[in-house]
Amino acid sequence: MHTIGKILKTIREERGLQLRQVAIESNIDLTLLSRVENGKRMPSESLLIKLAETYGLDSNLLVLQLVSDKILEISEQYPDHTIEALKVAQEKARLGERYISFFMNSFISRPIGLESRRYIGNKTKLTDWIMETIRRECPEAHSFCDIFAGTGAVAGKAIPYYDQVIFNDLLCANRVIYQGFFEKGEWNRDKLCTILDEYNHTDYNSLEDNYFSINFGGKYFDYGVSKLIGYVRQNI
Known part of the structure; x- marks a missing residue:
């Protein structure tokens, strides 16, 4: 919702000015002013400063209206x-620059869920159904083995129900994850914060092709x- 145009039109009309007069006094194109007032064009900050001078207003008042319109425009998306x-x-x-540290501290203080990892075809959303089916069909079982554990979500769900749970996978990266979580x-x-920060600031344009990008x-x-x-x- 854009309000800046209507606000500018209301200010002009309250001062009893014609649009053409404002265009001449502010040295702003008449067509541009008309489009701004009709909400067809967002004004620039420099245009608002000129209009503020013409209307005898504090330019910050108008600029704040512009910024709020832009925020509303994003909020609609x-x-x-x-x-x-x-x-x-x-x-x-x-907080300024201190915000990064604030974010990382609040982020890392919360447990990172195993389900945060996603593979194509992962069974995270099916784990409840899988466990219900297995426990119904094999009620006497005391051990559970996930042959290709992948993200580990299914085997992780089995831990409360079995005396022994075996995670198995060919990928070293997955083994590291199982060790980290279990x-x-x-x-x-x-x-960990340092490693995450490094990954988050890595520019993929500087990286060479790898197994994942090729496939x-x-x-x-x-x-x-x-x-x-x-x-x-690969780094993990």
């Missing part, structure tokens, strides 16, 4: 995230993103 996004923007404005031990939060780039994933996924996977 993401209606489900508007309120939370505004809160995040407020935090960024308040073996007992300590973990270094600062080290999945431009198919299931954007080519550049696939290079980054492959790099992170």
Whole structure:
């Protein structure tokens, strides 16, 4: 919803000015002014400064109206995230460069779910049904083996129900994940934050082709993103 045009028109009419007069006094094209007032064109900041001078107003008042219109325009594209996004923007404005550390501390303090990992054809959404079926058909079983565990979501779901759960997979990267989530031990939060920060700031344009980009780039994933996924996977 754009209100800046209507606001400018109301200000002009309250001052008893014709649009042509404003165009001459502010040295702004008449057609452009008309399109702005009719909501067909968003004004620039420099245009608002000129109009503020013409109307004898504080230019900041008009610029704030412009910014709020732009925020509303974005919110219409993401209606489900508007309120939370505004809160995040407020935090960024308040903390500045310190926001990154604030975000990482709040993010990493929450448990990272095993289901955060996704493979094509993963069974995360089917785990409840899978376990219900297995337990109904094999009620006396005491051990569970996931032959190709993949993300580990199914085997992870089985842990509360069986005396022994075996994770199996050919990929070293998956074995590392199983150890990280299911073996007992300590973990270094600062080290993990550093690794995540490095991955998040890696430019895929600087990376060479890898297994993932060659086989999945431009198919299931954007080519550049696939290079980054492959790099992170190999690095782990």
